[in-house]
Amino acid sequence: MFDLSMTEAIFGGLVLCLLLGIPIGFSLGIATLLGLLLTPIPLIYLAETFYSGADIFPLLAIPGFILAGTLMQKSGITDMIIDVVYELVGNVPGGLAVVTMVSCMFFASLSGSGPATTAAIGSIMIPAMTNAGYPKRFGASVSSTGGTIGILIPPSNPMIMYGVVANLSVAGLFMAGVLPGIILGASLSLYCLIVGKVKGYHATGKNFSIKRCVKSIWAGKVALFMPVIVLGSIYGGIATPTEASMLAVVYSFIVGFVVYRKLSISEACDSMISAGMMTGAVLIIMGPAMAFGKILTMYEIPAQIAQHILSFSSDKYVILICIALFLIVVETFMETLSAIVLLTPILLPIVIRIGIDPVHFGILFVIISEVGFLTPPLGVNLYVASAISKLSLEEISRGVLPFIIVMLMVIGLLIFVPEISTWGYYLVTKR
Numbered sequence: 001m002f003d004l005s006m007t008e009a010i011f012g013g014l015v016l017c018l019l020l021g022i023p024i025g026f027s028l029g030i031a032t033l034l035g036l037l038l039t040p041i042p043l044i045y046l047a048e049t050f051y052s053g054a055d056i057f058p059l060l061a062i063p064g065f066i067l068a069g070t071l072m073q074k075s076g077i078t079d080m081i082i083d084v085v086y087e088l089v090g091n092v093p094g095g096l097a098v099v100t101m102v103s104c105m106f107f108a109s110l111s112g113s114g115p116a117t118t119a120a121i122g123s124i125m126i127p128a129m130t131n132a133g134y135p136k137r138f139g140a141s142v143s144s145t146g147g148t149i150g151i152l153i154p155p156s157n158p159m160i161m162y163g164v165v166a167n168l169s170v171a172g173l174f175m176a177g178v179l180p181g182i183i184l185g186a187s188l189s190l191y192c193l194i195v196g197k198v199k200g201y202h203a204t205g206k207n208f209s210i211k212r213c214v215k216s217i218w219a220g221k222v223a224l225f226m227p228v229i230v231l232g233s234i235y236g237g238i239a240t241p242t243e244a245s246m247l248a249v250v251y252s253f254i255v256g257f258v259v260y261r262k263l264s265i266s267e268a269c270d271s272m273i274s275a276g277m278m279t280g281a282v283l284i285i286m287g288p289a290m291a292f293g294k295i296l297t298m299y300e301i302p303a304q305i306a307q308h309i310l311s312f313s314s315d316k317y318v319i320l321i322c323i324a325l326f327l328i329v330v331e332t333f334m335e336t337l338s339a340i341v342l343l344t345p346i347l348l349p350i351v352i353r354i355g356i357d358p359v360h361f362g363i364l365f366v367i368i369s370e371v372g373f374l375t376p377p378l379g380v381n382l383y384v385a386s387a388i389s390k391l392s393l394e395e396i397s398r399g400v401l402p403f404i405i406v407m408l409m410v411i412g413l414l415i416f417v418p419e420i421s422t423w424g425y426y427l428v429t430k431r
Contacts, residue, residue, distance in 0.1 A: 007301055010035040010292075024338040028288035035295050049294060050287035057242055058160055058170050062282055064245025065155050067275035068252045069116045072226070074267045075256030078120045080220035081106045087213040089189075094196015095203030096132055097142045098189050100125040104146030105185040108153040109227040110248075114336075114373050118147025118384045126389050132202050136389055138195075141399030144385035145188060148370035148407075151336065153181035154231060155241065155248075158336050158369055161282075162362045165293065165344040168425075170241045171234050175424035176359050180367060183420065184410050191406050222259050226251055235428065285338055293345030301346075309350060316354040320361075320415055323347060324368060331372025332379075339372075340365065356418075363421035364414055371407055374400045 122143030154174030256263025
């Protein structure tokens with residue numbers, strides 16, 4: 001009865017706070033406090049866990065990659081990437097849409113952020129597609145969908161957060177996201193190609209030329225070399241993901257100020273302020289979330305929830321599909337990082353108990369979060385694309401529905417073929 005009353009206090013308090021519109025970080029803190037009042041644990045535990053929850057070395061990678069992504073966008077790196085992709089894949093049906101998707105995959109390996117990828121690529125490709133005769137809604141839908149790949153292909157801020165909460169190797173999770181990210185990007189590109197063929201959407205109009213391709217790659221070598229430096233330093237054992245994020249910042253500064261000379265002092269300052277604000281928002285959530293997760297684990301509340309779920313079905317795929325549907329609904333209303341720090345301590349013990357690899361679950365969590373980027377009312381990528389294209393949120397929401405169906409098909413593939421998600425992790429960690 002004691003555990004039940006504490007469970008009701010924690011989750012009841014959390015739900016009430018969220019319904020009242022209290023920010024997620026404060027809601028988690030209040031819910032944890034209500035739970036502590038029913039235990040002999042001194043309240044100083046809350047303050048200590050707030051500090052230790054934010055004092056985690058891998059979390060420093062988040063402001064690093066956020067700042068590097070912002071600096072790259074202002075340094076002209078985006079233009080170089082798109083020029084290369086134009087020459088590589090542009091001359092196919094729906095060529096500009098395919099260019100957008102592939103460019104998003106390249107930029108994702110630099111930024112680690114979905115909205116940043118949408119803004120960087122969409123600001124160039126949405127007007128380009130519109131001028132080439134593509135429906136504006138289709139162009140906005142392609143850009144907003146392509147931007148979601150930014151949190152699956154490494155580096156990825158949500159994967160950093162999941163790795164911290166689940167106590168998994170961040171470098172391993174980065175590698176685990178490579179193959180699912182390529183499969184997702186290829187599936188979305190194939191859909192764009194099919195639509196372009198059926199609808200008669202134009203290509204770039206340039207026949208493939210090895211000479212032009214090599215020339216564009218050489219012109220964009222500085223931009224293309226960045227993921228080699230950042231990811232190569234991680235997997236080569238030279239740097240941790242946190243150190244690699246700082247390497248990305250230094251490289252972006254050098255490219256922006258010295259190589260391309262497009263970055264000004266004021267833009268660099270604005271980028272640092274923006275990164276600081278976003279990092280502060282993450283840390284406000286992280287401390288209370290760690291306290292919340294620890295008290296749940298201490299009193300075996302996830303085990304009680306798992307027992308309740310297992311009473312309905314013991315088939316791990318049925319349970320995993322139900323959890324996936326639940327996460328799709330949650331991600332519609334909750335920001336990705338908040339959902340990860342809140343739900344991982346609750347759901348991870350359940351999936352481990354039914355025999356699901358925590359790495360497999362993490363990749364599923366991240367790709368499901370991508371669907372959340374495309375579903376109102378939160379749907380942050382939709383808002384970015386709407387601001388660029390000047391279309392209503394409702395119109396773009398209808399345009400992304402076919403892309404969401406493709407993403408759900410890929411999610412289904414990952415559910416039933418877990419090796420796609422796990423091989424990269426264990427290749428890096430050698431477990």
